[in-house]
Amino acid sequence: AGAAIRKMADALTGNTIWLKAADRQAETDSIVYFLRDGTGRAKWRDEAPTSIKWLLQTDGKLCVAEQRRDFRDQDCASLSIDGDAVTLAAPDRPAIPWRLLKGNALKP
Numbered sequence: 879a880g881a882a883i884r885k886m887a888d889a890l891t892g893n894t895i896w897l898k899a900a901d902r903q904a905e906t907d908s909i910v911y912f913l914r915d916g917t918g919r920a921k922w923r924d925e926a927p928t929s930i931k932w933l934l935q936t937d938g939k940l941c942v943a944e945q946r947r948d949f950r951d952q953d954c955a956s957l958s959i960d961g962d963a964v965t966l967a968a969p970d971r972p973a974i975p976w977r978l979l980k981g982n983a984l985k986p
Contacts, residue, residue: 880936886959887934894983895964895976910942911982917945919984927984940966 890912897908910920912932920942921927929945934957941954955966955974964976 883934883936883938886938886940886957889959889978890932890934890940893981894979896979896983897974897976909983911984919982921984 891914892912894909894911906924908920908922909927910918910930910932912918916931916933918930918932919927920930930942931945931949932940932942933949934940935954938957939954940957941949943949943953952968955968958965958967959978962978964978965973966976967973
């Protein structure tokens with residue numbers, strides 16, 4: 879499991895996951911950029927980009943929270959990566975398809 883988690887962390891580090899609004903009937907895209915030190919930037923809905931922190935749990939769950947607050951259970955979802963296809967799945971909710979992009983898609 880450790881090697882698989884490292885592989886997922888390496889795939890995310892320095893890159894962005896992008897959820898197109900059309901994929902979930904929302905008005906704006908969601909974008910999350912991951913840095914190696916467990917921080918990054920995220921843009922949710924029509925809000926301005928914000929600082930985040932992230933971690934991968936040993937069970938393969940990705941947790942993302944605003945920098946200033948503690949992680950909560952609802953901040954985590956099961957993660958799978960297949961090429962540039964990323965899927966996040968939380969209990970009792972439909973799986974959400976994201977796309978993995980190289981680099982920082984939040985650059986001004």
